[in-house]
Amino acid sequence: MTDTTPQMTDTGPMGLRLKSAMPWLCAALLLLILPQIFSANATITLMNQMAITIIFALAYNMLLGQGGMLSFGHAVFMGLGGVFAVHVMSYVEAFGAPLPLPLLPLFGGFAGLLLACVIGSFSTRQAGTVFAMISLGVGELIAACSLIFVTFFGGETGVSADRTYGLPVFGVEFLRQSEVYYLIAAWLLLSVFLMYLYTRTPMGRMANAVRDNPERAEFLGYSARWVRFYSFIFSGFFAGIAGGLFALNYEIMTSESMSLVQSGKILLITFLGGMGYFVGPIIGAIVFTLLTTVLGRYTELSALYVGTVFVLTVMYCPRGLAGLLMMHEPAYRLGKLRRLVAPYLKVLIPVLVATLGCAALFEMLFHVRHAPPGDHEMRLYWVTFDSHSPIAWGIVIGVTLLAIMTTRALIPHIKDAWHDANTIDKGAS
Amino acid sequence: MTHALDISGLKKSYGKAEIIRGVDLHITKGERHAIIGPNGAGKSTLFNLITRRMAPSAGKVHLHGQDLNGLVPCKINRMGLSRSFQISNIFPRMSVFENIRCALLWSMGFRYSFWSLVDRSKPLTEAADAIIEQINLTSRRNIPAGVLSYAEQRALEIGLTIAGGADVVMLDEPTAGMSNTETDYIVELIRKVTVDKTLVMVEHDMGVVFGLADRISVLVYGKIIATGTPEEIRANPTVQEAYLGTAIKAEQ
Structure with a gap:
């Protein structure tokens, strides 16, 4: 017989306890000391990239893992968020609006949210193949638009701006990589925390319910479509945040960043890490970024190896790397x-x-x-x-x-x- | 007296094939009503039409006097009608507790909330545990619903159906495919959870029907041929001829 009493106490008493706060404190501490250990500029750039990918992958998993919606065009939300953030950056630079740089990703987030509201209004009617096909079509449509509306998207060359437009926050001008790192790390922690909390809200729980059995959810009073819509727009919001951070980090957004390739990459990352677990996409983003960067330094065949790892994961541990770890529980x-x-x-x-x-x-x-x-x-x-x-x-x-x-x-x-x-x-x- | 459910002239046809050929049925508040009939009579279809899992070709359904025409299932559920399914329709990957909690969310006023945390709501946890207690699954509380035994899944299905506090409960063959002991357990459970509620059920097991129902309707080839108390139905010659004779003989 399985003894269930120890688990029952977990959900019993309310209130923020040290035990549940521990992982977050550890993560914060780790993010704080990482640049002291790896202080090389290249490593910090790598960590920035990892952090952005983690946010994007988690946002993507709100759809794939939590909501059961397979999207082939999620890069457009990150891309649009990034482009919008770049425009805000240029605007502030040109007109000197009093906007502190750390708030910039919010603009990316709201751009993503807005786009998701528009697209989600028709694409979330159904999950499954219909949703996947619409996401593919819309993804391609917007990627194509980025080459047509040159003034907004910048065409082939993309749009760029300068983050050091001069409005220092507490004396920090974000000239150095490490300063940007801390900004991104703070956003990473905040975003991951919020996305985790989302899974514990009524909406987060119903997203799982709709994923497993949309019909039953309907007969429990919830419209499956609205539940999907909410998941979709929050996913768009956090993808936009990732885009804003991307813009802040690289100071340039090109049409490549919203291409199908990027959408495919994030699907691969999420699957590799394990979409059934909240930490899955985090593990996936870290492993994937490390693999591509490190391998890319030593071999021209890195795509082959990453592809092999992916195929092996799908075949032998479909629950991803996180599933592999959880097997040992x-x-x-x-x-x-x-x-x-x-x-x-x-x-x-x-x-x-x-x-x-x-x-x-x-x-x-x-x-x-x-x-x-x-x-x-x-x-x-x-x-x-x-x-x-x-x-x-x-x-x-x-x-x-x-x-x-x-x-x-x-x-x-x-x-x-x-x-x-x-x-x-x-x-x- | 107002009826809980008023069904008038309900029809469903696929092309030329008429499945439901004009059903009129009035179910009083607080009664336990069973719908019986031979295989293929359209019992499940009738259920699906009432709950808008399918749209009827003609006819009207009123719940507490309100027309259900054009409403989607989630809206009907919010008006106080809840149903179970013939084939267990649960959330297999979630624990028993999570299943019941999901069923409670809307009725406890959480709606599409993304600003409150479910674990922090003590009334929610307590209400879910009370229902799990009621359906005798306390020892299974944290197990994924998909690994429960068949009878336990049926019990959970009933739990999901009644959790939201709907006053009209519709059960589609709650004891299908069960052993005698399991059937007794489910019947006891149904009796317990439907006190002060209106119950409409489709059932094949005559023992269950005659033991549980206040009134019975017999559906044969898409038409109701008789409605009445168990005694009336048992004595009705048309029913005897059309259906019940064989079924009762099989029972004895």
């Missing part, structure tokens, strides 16, 4: 998580070797096909060798196969350990 509750560490470490080495081996094969193939004629010398994993030599190929293929076979041989052990960690010990209560 039963073992954790039983206090037997430690028993999994040794088997995991044991399998980690062959898995790592197999992965690197496969990557090496791709890289070598790419070198053979694309290097200038006569250039046989390639450098991989700190080793320089001849990419055309059969010996090199033999070694790499051999090592990779060996690693794959070792991994396969270890799978039963992992399964045993998993089973052991997830069953209650005999004699234990």
